[in-house]
Amino acid sequence: MSIYKKWDETEYRFIQYIDYYDEHGKRIRESTGSSSRSFAKELLTKRKDEVSQRKKFPERYLPEIKFADFVDSEYLPLHAKGMKDERNIKRICEVFKKRFGVKNLHEITSALVLQFKKERMGKAADNTINNELNYLSGVFTKAIEWGKATSNPVHRVKRFRGVERKRIIESWEQKALIVAAGNEKMPPHLLPLIVFDLNTGLRKGELLSLKWSDLNYESGQILIRAENAKYNRSRYVDLNKHALAVLKPLPKRSEYVFCDLDGKPFKNFSIVPMCRR
Numbered sequence: 001m002s003i004y005k006k007w008d009e010t011e012y013r014f015i016q017y018i019d020y021y022d023e024h025g026k027r028i029r030e031s032t033g034s035s036s037r038s039f040a041k042e043l044l045t046k047r048k049d050e051v052s053q054r055k056k057f058p059e060r061y062l063p064e065i066k067f068a069d070f071v072d073s074e075y076l077p078l079h080a081k082g083m084k085d086e087r088n089i090k091r092i093c094e095v096f097k098k099r100f101g102v103k104n105l106h107e108i109t110s111a112l113v114l115q116f117k118k119e120r121m122g123k124a125a126d127n128t129i130n131n132e133l134n135y136l137s138g139v140f141t142k143a144i145e146w147g148k149a150t151s152n153p154v155h156r157v158k159r160f161r162g163v164e165r166k167r168i169i170e171s172w173e174q175k176a177l178i179v180a181a182g183n184e185k186m187p188p189h190l191l192p193l194i195v196f197d198l199n200t201g202l203r204k205g206e207l208l209s210l211k212w213s214d215l216n217y218e219s220g221q222i223l224i225r226a227e228n229a230k231y232n233r234s235r236y237v238d239l240n241k242h243a244l245a246v247l248k249p250l251p252k253r254s255e256y257v258f259c260d261l262d263g264k265p266f267k268n269f270s271i272v273p274m275c276r277r
Contacts, residue, residue, distance in 0.1 A: 001048060003040045016040035020047055023054040065148055068101035079142050084227060092135045105149045110156040117157060126160035133159060174198055192246045193258055199243040208266050210257045
């Protein structure tokens with residue numbers, strides 16, 4: 001921190017300036033509007049005290065911004081727009097706005113988030129509530145990153161313990177599904193889709209958006225790209241012999257593995273003919 005003088009052509013005199021760093025480490029050069037050095041010393045001391053207070057009690061100096069306003073004017077248009085799960089984010093944010101909308105960001109505490117969690121119990125499954133808390137945490141992460149909040153109240157709220165998933169389809173059910181898909185009345189593309197999916201466990205979107213370039217025969221793995229995966233995280237899935245057997249006879253009509261005669265990827269598993277209309 002320092003004081004220096006600078007000639008002012010407009011006032012035709014030297015003006016005292018103060019030089020200091022704010023609570024974020026940003027350098028500030030401020031004109032005192034006076035030629036008095038003693039006044040400059042007093043102003044510099046005042047600014048020093050203000051910076052110290054903002055460092056010690058940052059929440060007192062945060063901008064007054066309502067949770068709903070932050071979500072609508074910044075979080076959704078700047079962060080969520082264009083994301084694969086944008087619609088889901090908007091839906092969940094509506095739930096948050098009903099509970100926290102009128103409160104300022106820095107007024108939302110861990111106790112309020114815990115109360116929200118308890119209110120959701122009985123109305124939604126444990127995993128759904130965990131996902132909602134994760135999304136809410138993401139809102140505050142962005143608020144902190146953009147200088148609108150200093151802490152994340154969701155971090156201290158415990159999630160429900162995950163329940164180990166059981167097998168959804170028994171072996172006899174898989175066989176029955178394969179037999180039904182192989183019926184001559186069914187479209188020919190349905191059986192490869194089902195057999196491949198049963199042996200890889202891919203989600204619907206991951207399966208239908210799969211490209212030949214995502215397959216690595218040497219490592220025996222599939223690359224599931226972030227834009228097609230849940231939570232936007234890439235991962236690898238192993239290819240067993242049954243999945244490889246499905247791929248071998250498939251014609252490469254386009255970049256997509258499972259596509260119609262025009263090379264366009266299937267949109268769903270509906271039983272429709274695989275021919276041009």
